[in-house]
C-alpha cells in the first residue's frame with residue numbers, strides 16, 4: 294500500500310514539475326521583448342519581438358503584399374533586410390533566388406523578429422491601407438466572372454494608379470476555416486476615389502473566389518488592402534498596345550477609363566481574346582470607349598467559337614490578332630495582362646514587332 298502511495302506521489306510531483314517547466318517555457322520561448330524596426334533609414338518603430346516581420350509590419354499598419362496570408366506559399370511578401378534578419382530559412386528558398394538572397398531579400402512572413410532589424414521597402418507601401426468597404430453591386434458578366442463594386446464609407450477615399458491591384462480578404466466561412474488575402478486588379482477609374490470595381494473569376498475550390506461567388510452578398514462588408522503593384526499606366530504619347538484575356542481585362546479597363554476621364558487622346562489598340570462569345574464580356578462598355586476615345590481601337594477574337602456564338606469576327610488567339618494588325622511596334626509601348634502562358638507567348642511576338650523589352654509592361658496572374 295505504502296509503495297503505491299509513494300509511486301502516486303512521485304508521479305504527481307513529476308507531473309507538477311513538467312507542468313511548471315512547460316508554463317515557464319511558454320512564457321520565455323518566443324518572447325524576445327521589444328525590438329527596434331528601422332525602415333528606409335528614416336522610420337524607427339518599436340515592435341514586439343518573436344512575431345514575424347510581416348505581422349510586426351501589419352501591427353504598425355504597414356501592409357506588405359501577402360496573397361497567401363503569411364503561409365509562405367505566394368512569394369509576394371519579399372522585403373530587403375539590411376541588418377538583423379538572422380539566418381536565411383529553408384522555407385524561403387522556393388521564392389527567393391540566389392541573387393536576391395545575396396541582396397538581403399527575405400520572405401517577411403517567414404522570418405521572425407528576434408533582434409533589432411533594419412529593412413528597406415518601396416516608399417509607396419506607406420500609401421497602402423486597409424479599408425472596410427460595402428458591397429454596392431454584384432453582377433455575373435460571364436458564367437465564371439463576377440463584376441463587383443465596393444463602396445467606401447462616407448468621408449473615406451482610396452488613391453491608386455490605373456492598372457494597380459488590391460488584396461481582398463476572404464473571412465472564415467462555412468467550408469473555410471482561415472482568413473485569406475487574394476490579389477485582384479482594380480477595374481475602375483482612379484478618378485472614382487470612393488469605390489473600387491473588380492472582375493473576379495471563379496476558380497473551383499479557390500478560397501477567396503468561392504467566398505465571392507457563393508457567399509458574399511450585396512451590402513456585406515468587405516475588407517480590402519491596397520493599392521499595390523508596379524503595373525500601371527505610363528504617361529507619354531507613344532502608341533499603346535494592350536493585350537488581355539479573361540479577368541486580365543480589369544487593369545486595361547481601369548487604364549482606358551483613366552484615359553477617358555483625362556481626355557488622353559493617344560493611339561491605343563486593345564487586343565482582347567476569349568474562348569467563346571459568352572466569355573467576351575463588357576463589350577458594350579468597351580465599344581462605348583471607342584467612341585469617347587477617338588484613337589482607341591478594340592480588336593477581339595474568339596479561340597473556340599461554337600455555332601451558337603454566331604460569330605463573324607476574328608477566330609484565333611490574341612497572338613494571331615497581333616500578327617495581323619500590329620504595325621507601329623518600334624514606336625509603341627505594351628500593356629499585357631493575363632495568364633503566364635499568354636504573356637510568355639505574346640512577349641516574344643511584340644519584341645519581333647520591334648517593341649523593346651523595357652517598354653513591355655505586364656501583370657501575370659492565374
Ligand code: FES
Pocket residue numbers: 358359360361362363364365366367368369370400401402403
Ligand atoms: S505572404 Fe505569401 S509567401 Fe509570405
